[in-house]
Amino acid sequence: MMSDVEDELDLGPLFWSRDIDEHPFGTVSLAMLQANPVMEDHCQFEIGRDSIFVGVYDGHGDSDEASRFLADNLCNNLTRLAQKGTMSEDVLKRAVVATEDEFLQTVYDEAGSCCLATVIWKGSLYVANVGNSRVVIGILLRKSDIFAEQVTKDHIADVEDIRKRIKALHRDDPDIVFEKDGVWCSKGIPQVSRAIGSAFLKIPNRYVHSSFFQRYKLYLPFNPPLLKGEPELCRRLLYPDDKFLILASGGLWENLTKKKVVEIVNENKQTGIARRVIIRALKEVAKKKQMRFDDLLSVKKEERRSFHDDISVLVIFLNHDFLEKGGVAAHERSIRGFSSSDGPSSFRICEEIVDFNTSSNSGLKSEASSSCHT
Template identity: 25%
Template sequence: MNKSFFKFTILNQITEFVNKYCSLSILSPYDVNLILRENEYCHIFPKGSRLKGFDTNQLASNNPIEDSRTEASLIHTNGFVCGVFDGHGGPACSQVVSKRLLRYLAASLVPYDTLCKELSEGATSQSFLKCHNDKVDFVKEIRDLYEESFLRYVHLSLANKKYDIKERIENSVISLDEDLSREALEYPNVRTMSVAMSGAVACVALVTDVNVYIANIGDCAAVIGSCSESGQWITKVLTHEHNSDNIAEVKRILSEHPVKEKDTVIRNDRLLGQLAPLRALGDFRYKWSKNILKQVVVPKFGEIAVPLHYNTPPYLTAKPEVICHKILENDKFLVIASDGLWDFLSPTQVVNLVGEHILGKAFLEPFSFMENHTIKKAFVTLTQRKDGKKHKPLDQNSATHLIRNALGGTEYGIEHSKLSYYLSLPKDISRQYRDDITITVLFFNNDIKNSKTLS
């Protein structure tokens, strides 16, 4: 669906709702801030790191929230990896994938000799990365199964010594998806089946010394914010949405099935008339054979679990689209977010808002003249600081700043009543007007020559 049309429709619906339920209480600014900042997190890296730091936040609409996010520094290689995961059909798949995928990816990037050494010393799935703001883990019952799958994946990976980062990223995603399928079929229980029958789209970012690699599956998105020599913000969209608006994606799917299915593979802008994203992890009711669905799925979930016109599976893939972007001197930050944000803000608006937030925060910090600053660059910096005075941020966290503007922004600034109404909607109604929103903003350090390990 066209984003601007969707946004316009939502605003009309919310207005009708407010008029109908005029008794809905208005939240105070204090209450609004408590809600918006409940899940925010900020991390600052040591000086000399490739990244200055990152901000992240999420705001639920579904109950429970179906979005997940994870951020981690790589231990044995110099890098950082993070991901935003947008679940559907329940939170199970996104919650599991958000933890496991980064572990698979981190292990796949470890040099061969180091990996062999770690395995000989009893390495686990958490031996290759250091997670930030991750306070929970899987229960033992399922953790042991996941550890078995992880070690199996790592040993199989040892056979491929070719070091191509794009291939490693792609293989880690596909291997995890295959493990989710195998676990559900070999150990069918409430936990494994809930993961298999729900699904998740994802946008994962891997930052190395010189590059950003984006693995995109579905309809999350990633954008780079760059600053020109004149101080203007430039938007670089790195991802393509895998949905029916993507003509190339539609052609890909149609080419994989008989011509006689051209009217049933995608109906009403959805896969088999049901699923909006055309790539996803999990969702094995669109991947397993018809015999498996009848033997495993139908006894537990009924005939309704088998989609209509299910003739030549698989219809869905978890294969990511991997993009490599070389970090340029003018690249200042990367934003990855679930579609709950992009339903309200365009990539250009997001970049301008984060850029505005950076300038506003810079005004509050003491100015220091860097060795590599030219007179022209210093003049631009000082001008930006002066402009930042006008945009003194209400939120220290840039992800929170984006959520506040997404829900309450107008051409005249933040409208408190609009923001309050969105946050006041009852749980059983909220999903009709907006989706879960999850955002991570990474800030590049452009003033370094040699980076240190991100820790």
């Protein structure tokens, strides 16, 4: 458990947090830390009348253009599609695809973003994931042990199966994946094999800068696209021993394992827990770099990226009495990272589609309780 001194550390102007807030199914803690010259991460927490929407958008390409576009448009597209029908994995997928289509119509450069979009509604968790952000659930097992279940898959070239798949699709390009400084890359995008945007790796006629060819060793023509934007989908029932959800961008998971993050959340108070998770990640960074923690905090903004990436963390605590009631009354609002005030939220859902058969709660869940696919 962290000391009071650690709990009160001043992380400086590159840090933002909301220590605790209420939602229809419990409470939430949020925190973000900037490392790039431009904060490339965006996140949002949309509180509806009986549901919540959470978006974590991890931008790349030295820009927040794609991540900001997702934060401004994805939830609105989801609300529009859900109102026309019902909430489902397909509705969530169509919202992500529609938002990327809109973005690709307007942006012609390297701007791209990972996209983690989740909905909690009527006892179910819906997830659409593109990239290397994660949803991890803290599950309380017998004897008060805590287990970390990763709901999402990492779409990164570090995964051997993904590297093989990419190479098989692009046999004529010997540079399609390569290792640099211990990290596997897929062309110009470090690590990720899926992303929203990054039009120059998907659409040949979007090469508007000749430097792309030299920088990324691009070959024309290419088919299929060098990067996928299709989300992986999941619907999972939430059980009484599911205590909390952790949603975070890749900057966190580069420094802390899912097991360690779940333990930190489980062993500390709810208030300010997202902030404390980031502090623990920074301590790991300092340890790796063999430097004092205070010295890491004093690194200037223009130099911080050489030490760690932007980090976004949301910890969602679940009150299952509230979940069984379909949620309790909560002030409908939109919480955005690095914003000093809340705005109104237009997030709405019509009706549920299919009732899953619930099963007994016994530690790890059966395959029938979770369905993940592309």
